[in-house]
Amino acid sequence: MLTGKTIVLGVTGGIAAFKAASLCSKLVQKGADVHVIMTESAKQFITELTFQSLSKNPVYSDTFDERDPSVVSHIHLADEADLVLIAPATANMIAKMAHGLADDMLSTTLLATEAPVMIAPAMNVHMYAHPAVQANMRLLESRGVMMIEPGEGLLACGYVGKGRLEEPETIVQVVERFFAARNESVQGQGLLRGKKVIVTSGGTVERIDPVRYITNDSSGKMGFAIAKAAKDMGAEVHVVYGHTDVEPPSDVDAVKVQSAEDMYRAVLEHWEDSDLVIKAAAVADYRPKVTAASKMKKSGDTMTLELVKTVDILEELGKTKTKQFLIGFAAETNDVEKYAQDKLKRKNADLIVANDVTAEGAGFRSDTNIVQVYDAGGLVEQMPVMTKDEVARRLLTIAAARMNGALS
Known part of the structure; x- marks a missing residue:
């Protein structure tokens, strides 16, 4: 997947910079053409010569060190890149990216690239x-920047916790999956052309009074990923979303709501x-029978709050569907298959996507799912x-095949 791909590897000034050498080597071994940009702080931990030897390409760190008079280096790298990968990414570089600062070679290249x-990230x-x-980081994610979450363990500062740069082998796997998915996305372009798609996302909010409410841990990430993938596949997409941690894709019709109703x-x-x-939304099953005006x-010492059932949106749609292909989600903590199959039948859905939200890598706020x-x-x-x-691309590929009359 990496053969012939141009990857700009940004290395910033953290102790984890030494891992970037191994990462560079592994990317090259996979066939990538790696061009390294180092910050001045990164050079305090590891030398340019190391990356030059591993990448077989010149290493850049000074915006004004123009070596080829026919091009402007940071623009040329920005244009040629198939992917810009920052590893390790310090808190300082993340802040620069979020706020559009460009005071060194790497941050300038990041502003110029459309890759x-x-x-x-790696830090204390x-x-x-x-x-x-x-x-x-949330701001960057809303702009489409992909995150490779740091691992947990003993950090160089002596603390134990989350902040350790993910291992180079794992980062390479993530990069390979990205290009594989991109290739699959190109192949899948047009699968939903001419189709009208509705996606619900996030958690609903059921008001107790003007300052209190009932909700859940849904982040909206899964629903928004589906909406983006459907748009990429050519669909007309309408998103209805509740409380979320991130913003919806900018190129789809999106309506924000509050309650299940x-x-x-x-x-x-x-x-x-x-x-x-x-x-894909996590809709509250119950709401307060009475919402206080103040x-x-x-x-x-105690308070009794009487709850009543909310409208079951999936069930109501299942009762009235004609030509619509209906997919529901089931977030479970045990007996996943049993509850998913039961939900599929009761709600008259065509597919149910189920997960165990207690499993590592499958929680509400995670960037991954199982x-x-x-x-x-x-x-x-x-x-x-x-x-x-x-997950979104694969799910939509399955749905598109079934809608077109071919099981996948």
């Missing part, structure tokens, strides 16, 4: 958890002429740990 960007556990760093009404606006509906005051897809005949496909973008 996909992938970063592998408290730095990684700092609200500013987390906010910067709001979401149901918004879906119905496009339901009749839709071809594919994917219910903040409820504390009184007594899912099983079921139809009336049983298990259709069991997917291993994959990014949510990869």
Whole structure:
């Protein structure tokens, strides 16, 4: 997958820079043409000569060190890149990227490139958890920057926790999967052309009073990944979303709602002429029977809150569907297959995508997922740990094949 691919490898100034040498070597061994850009801080940990020897290409660190008069180096690298990979990515470089700063060769190249960007953060556990760093990473993710989450363990500073650069072997695997998925995406272009797709995403909010509500841990990442993939496959996409951690794709029609009832009404606006509906939202099963008009005051040691069922959107759609292909999600903590099959039958869905949200790599806020897809005949496909973008593309490929009359 990497043969002939041009990868710009950005190395920033953290102790994990030594791992970047191994990463560079492994990318080259896989056939990639690797061009390394180092920050001045990175050169305090490892030399340019190391990367030059491993990549067989000149190494860049100075924006004004122009070696070829026929090109402007940072523009040339930005244009030639099939992928820009920053590993390790320090908190400082992440902040520069988030706020559009360009005060060195690497940050300048990042502003100039239109290539996909992938970063592998590495830093002290408290730095990684700092609200500013987390906010910067969320902002970058909303712009399409891909994250390779750091591992947990003993850090160079002596702390134990999350912040260690992911191992080079794993980063290479992520890069390979990215290009494989991109190739699959190119092959899948047009699979949903002319189709109208509705995707629900995020968690609903059921108000107790003006300052309190019932919700869940859904981040919206899975639904938004599906919406983006459907758009890439040529569909007209409408997203109805509730509370989320990230913003919806910028190139789809998106409507933000609050409650389950709001979401149901918004879906119905496009339901009749839709071809594919994917219910990825985590909809509250119950809501307060009465929503207080003003903040409820504390009184007594206990309080009883009476709840009533919300509208079951998937079930209602299953009752009225005609030509629509209907996919539901089932987030479970045990007996996944049993509950998924039961949900499929009760809701009259065509497919159910189920996962165990307690499994590592499959939680609500994770960038990855582990899912099983079921139809009336049983298990259709069991997917291993994959990014949510990869899960989305595979799920839509399965759906498109079935909508076109060929099982996949």
